[in-house]
Amino acid sequence: xxxxxxxxxxxxxxxxxxxxxxxxxxxxxxxxxxxxxxxxxxxxxxxxxxxxxxxxxxxxxxxxxxxxxxxxxxxxxxxxxxxxxxxxxxxxxxxxxxxxxxxxxxxxxxxxxxxxxxxxxxxxxxxxxxxxxxxxxxxxxxxxxxxxxxxxxxxxxxxxxxxxxxxxxxxxxxxxxxxxxxxxxxxxxxxxxxxxxxxxxxxxxxxxxxxxxxxxxxxxxxxxxxxxxxxxxxxxxxxxxxxxxxxxxxxxxxxxxxxxxxxxxxxxxxxxxxxxxxxxxxxxxxxxxxxxxxxxxxxxxxxxxxxxxxxxxxxxxxxxxxxxxxxxxxxxxxxxxxxxx
Amino acid sequence: xxxxxxxxxxxxxxxxxxxxxxxxxxxxxxxxxxxxxxxxxxxxxxxxxxxxxxxxxxxxxxxxxxxxxxxxxxxxxxxxxxxxxxxxxxxxxxxxxxxxxxxxxxxxxxxxxxxxxxxxxxxxxxxxxxxxxxxxxxxxxxxxxxxxxxxxxxxxxxxxxxxxxxxxxxxxxxxxxxxxxxxxxxxxxxxxxxxxxxxxxxxxxxxxxxxxxxxxxxxxxxxxxxxxxxxxxxxxxxxx
Numbered sequence: 001x002x003x004x005x006x007x008x009x010x011x012x013x014x015x016x017x018x019x020x021x022x023x024x025x026x027x028x029x030x031x032x033x034x035x036x037x038x039x040x041x042x043x044x045x046x047x048x049x050x051x052x053x054x055x056x057x058x059x060x061x062x063x064x065x066x067x068x069x070x071x072x073x074x075x076x077x078x079x080x081x082x083x084x085x086x087x088x089x090x091x092x093x094x095x096x097x098x099x100x101x102x103x104x105x106x107x108x109x110x111x112x113x114x115x116x117x118x119x120x121x122x123x124x125x126x127x128x129x130x131x132x133x134x135x136x137x138x139x140x141x142x143x144x145x146x147x148x149x150x151x152x153x154x155x156x157x158x159x160x161x162x163x164x165x166x167x168x169x170x171x172x173x174x175x176x177x178x179x180x181x182x183x184x185x186x187x188x189x190x191x192x193x194x195x196x197x198x199x200x201x202x203x204x205x206x207x208x209x210x211x212x213x214x215x216x217x218x219x220x221x222x223x224x225x226x227x228x229x230x231x232x233x234x235x236x237x238x239x240x241x242x243x244x245x246x247x248x249x250x251x252x253x254x255x256x257x258x259x260x261x262x263x264x265x266x267x268x269x270x271x272x273x274x275x276x277x278x279x280x281x282x283x284x285x286x287x288x289x290x291x292x293x294x295x296x297x298x299x300x301x302x303x304x305x306x307x308x309x310x311x312x313x314x315x316x317x318x319x320x321x322x323x324x325x326x327x328x329x330x331x332x333x334x335x336x337x338x339x340x341x
Numbered sequence: 342x343x344x345x346x347x348x349x350x351x352x353x354x355x356x357x358x359x360x361x362x363x364x365x366x367x368x369x370x371x372x373x374x375x376x377x378x379x380x381x382x383x384x385x386x387x388x389x390x391x392x393x394x395x396x397x398x399x400x401x402x403x404x405x406x407x408x409x410x411x412x413x414x415x416x417x418x419x420x421x422x423x424x425x426x427x428x429x430x431x432x433x434x435x436x437x438x439x440x441x442x443x444x445x446x447x448x449x450x451x452x453x454x455x456x457x458x459x460x461x462x463x464x465x466x467x468x469x470x471x472x473x474x475x476x477x478x479x480x481x482x483x484x485x486x487x488x489x490x491x492x493x494x495x496x497x498x499x500x501x502x503x504x505x506x507x508x509x510x511x512x513x514x515x516x517x518x519x520x521x522x523x524x525x526x527x528x529x530x531x532x533x534x535x536x537x538x539x540x541x542x543x544x545x546x547x548x549x550x551x552x553x554x555x556x557x558x559x560x561x562x563x564x565x566x567x568x569x570x571x572x573x574x575x576x577x578x579x580x581x
Contacts, residue, residue, distance in 0.1 A: 024392040024399075025377065026545055027478040128544060137481055137522060138541045185350045185358050229363065230476065230485065232392030232399030234352045256394055256478035256485075264353035267404075292354040293408045300405055 002152035003068035004117075009148050010062040010104065012211075015122050015141035016114075016251075017053045020130035024232060024255045031132040031140065034211050034251040035112045037172075037271035037299065038076035042116035044307050045073035045093045045167050052121030053131040054114045055147075061104030061113055062147060068157045070096045071118035073167070077110025077275055093167035110275040111209075119156035134252050136212065163310050172271075177280060180269045180287035180295075184238060185231075186260035189224035194240075197221055198262055202281035203246065211252040214274075220244035223260065230258040236265035236273075238284075250274065268295040343423055345369055349413045352399060355389075357413055359398040359420075365487050365515065370475050373398050374551040375425060383419065387412060393550055394476045395485070432552035434471060436579040437519065437534050439510050439556045440564035445533035448495075452512070452529050455495040466493055467531055468556040472517045474548060482521030482539035482546040486554060489515050501527035508533045510556065517554075521546070532556075535568035536576060547578055555581060 006013075016039065019032025033039030033056055040050040055062065061079045073093045074081040081088050082103050088094055096102075107113065124131050124142055133141025142151060161167070187195070203218035221244045237249040239259040248265060249257070265273055266287050276282055287295075350358045359376070361369055370393075377393040380400065390401040402412050441464045443449060453463040472486035489512045497513040502525060505511070509520040511528035518528060521539035538546060548554065559567070570576040 022390050023545070024390050024401075025477060026549065027481045027483055028544060029481070030390075127541070137539070137544075139481070139544055140541075144541045182351060182353055185352055185360075229365070229395040229397075230479070231358065231394040231397040232352075232478075234356045234399065234401070236353055254479035255392060256476060261352075267353065267355060289351055289354050289409045293404060296354060296404055 002154050003066070003157070004153050004155055005065045005067065006062055006147050006149060006151040006153070007065050007101070008063035008103070009146065009151070010057045010060040012059070013055055013057040013062045013147045014133040014135065015053050015124060015147075015153075016056040016132045017121075017130055018051055019132055019251065020128050020134075020140065023128055027255050028128065028139075029134050029137065029252055029255055030235070031134040031211075031252050032130070033112075033114065033132075034274050035076055035114070035271045037303075038112065038114050038275075039116075040303055041091065041169055041306070042073050042075040042114040043121065044303060044310075045075070045091065045169060046071050046116045046118040047161060047167075047310075048116060048118065048121055050303070052116065053124065054116045054121060057104075057113050057115075058107075058111055060106050061115070063101065063103040064115075066096050066100045066102070067098055068096075068155060069098055070155055070158045071161045071164070072096055072102065073116050074113060075116070075169075076113040077107045079107050079110075079113040080105035089168075091169040091171055093161060093164060095161070095164065109277065111277075112274060117155045118161060119158040121155070123154040123156065132251075136252060166310055169306065174272065174275075177276075177282045178285045179273050179276075179282050180266040180292065181238065181263035181284050182266060182287060182289055182292055184261035184263040186224065186228065187262055189226060189260055190240075190262055191222045191224075194221040194223070194262070198246075199284055199286065202283060204279060204281055205276055207278075211250060213250050213253055214248045216246040216248065218246070221246070221262070228258055228260060230256045233257045234264055236267065236270050237261045238263040238265065248273065266292040266295065268292065268299050343372065343420060343425070345372065347420065349417070351409055351413075354409060355404050356399060356401045357409060357416075359400065359416070361396045361398075363396055365395055365475065367473050370395060370473070371551060372425060376420075376423070379423075380416070380419070384415070392478070394478075432474075433548070434553040434555055434581040435548050436555050436557050436581050437510075437536065438559040438563065438567055439468065439532040439534050440559050440561055441532040442561050442564075445506075445509070446531045448511075448529040449531055452493055452495045452531065456492045458492070463493055463531075464558055466490055467512075468558050470555075472554045472556075474550050474552050474554065476550050477546060480520075480522060480524060480539075481544050483518060484546070484548060484550075484554065486517040487515050489517050491515075495529055497527040497529065499527075501525055505530065506533065508535065508538070510534055519554075533564075535559075535564045536571050536578060 016033040019030040138144030197219045203216040206215045208215040392399040513528040
């Protein structure tokens with residue numbers, strides 16, 4: 001039985017998870033949340049596994065009507081979420097009661113937002129072990145497409161959430177405009193001029209930016225004369241096209257590519273990169289594999305610890321989970337008193 | 342022992358390419374395919390995905406369990422001690438029916454004149470060659486195959502077409518391919534197969550890298566008949 005209705009789809013709203021991993025040899029694109037960090041955090045906030053399916057949206061979030069009790073969290077871009085027309089905070093878990101309506105205003109900061117749903121997320125049949133949507137090949141998610149008004153989805157009802165009041169994550173603030181990269185497989189094929197321009201000049205994310213990849217505006221880079229054979233692509237690869245323009249390969253990227261790859265964005269900076277504002281210059285700076293590995297592990301450590309922190313707080317006073325039923329009882333009692341008076 | 346030279350190149354902090362000599366060579370590619378399946382089995386815990394291509398093997402690993410230096414050292418040791426099992430690795434050969442009508446084969450005339458051939462001669466050459474699948478990708482079901490005989494190996498279009506019909510059978514220089522879904526592309530189109538090679542409900546392709554494909558010329562009437570059968574899930578690709 002379906003129990004959430006899409007009243008308004010917003011822009012480019014899809015079901016996503018960690019991706020369709022393990023099938024690149026068969027040409028199946030990985031897909032999954034383009035901001036993996038925000039997706040993971042959204043799930044942790046509602047006590048889900050990181051693998052649960054969330055809704056990803058861009059620019060404008062969907063309007064959703066709930067026909068089930070649950071808990072939700074909104075992460076990623078600043079999407080001005082509102083519950084029953086009252087502003088709610090990002091990175092915070094909220095209790096949802098049947099009949100509630102969630103809606104958004106156009107994003108003021110960032111590009112991609114996530115909504116997580118307690119008790120294992122959006123329930124659609126997985127395809128090749130993933131619920132993520134790739135609209136280009138119409139694979140996974142909800143009929144392989146963007147959500148539209150009138151779509152009905154299923155979530156599992158949820159009535160209790162341990163340590164509800166502790167389920168708040170700090171907002172990530174953009175501290176600078178540096179994106180770290182690891183030298184790409186074809187780095188040595190590029191001229192000194194191209195390498196210098198790549199590292200010293202400003203780039204901006206162009207209007208041609210979608211889940212497959214972001215084209216960058218900036219200096220035209222000299223390209224290697226040599227043609228290369230297609231090879232496997234990696235998330236965050238910075239390809240240089242024949243016109244000398246960089247394209248950063250993202251979630252829905254094709255599995256193989258034949259353009260030279262000058263760099264790979266460090267995974268720890270990918271969520272910063274995909275949320276980067278229009279018309280804001282960014283600079284690429286090299287990072288060693290050792291440092292990139294350490295930084296990425298710190299990020300995972302933070303996520304793992306985040307779950308632990310909440311789990312530890314669970315048994316602090318007052319003991320026991322916050323039950324929705326207790327709220328309802330309280331409400332009933334207040335109403336009763338009013339009618340008596 | 343591996344007789345080809347190879348080296349390791351990082352591709353980000355969570356993946357690496359094992360790079361073999363730059364050539365389109367069946368025995369080198371078979372080694373890559375074989376390695377892909379053996380590595381997958383041997384390092385199940387660390388490897389998250391593996392993508393064999395023409396001359397590279399991209400290995401994606403779990404940064405929570407290993408790192409580039411540890412893992413590439415492990416793989417180096419594995420490769421040094423590796424012996425290619427002389428399995429019958431040539432793979433299967435699939436017969437793909439193709440209708441070479443001019444309506445489908447929009448580049449037949451150009452490729453024929455490139456090869457100084459008549460169209461029937463071109464079709465004869467194209468359909469009598471067995472094409473080895475070097476890699477799958479960039480889209481689900483797209484097989485990068487070779488080698489197209491030199492006489493018909495016309496280079497791709499200067500300006501790609503914005504949309505190519507699904508099932509289009511095409512060549513680009515020495516490479517052969519079939520477009521599984523509508524896609525932009527610059528390959529020269531010789532015909533069309535009525536067989537659906539990709540559906541979202543059944544996304545895995547019937548063939549894989551290491552298999553081969555042979556095209557069989559069919560009439561327009563056969564094309565329509567097979568398309569009808571295939572639409573009902575009643576058409577089976579022939580394995581030669």
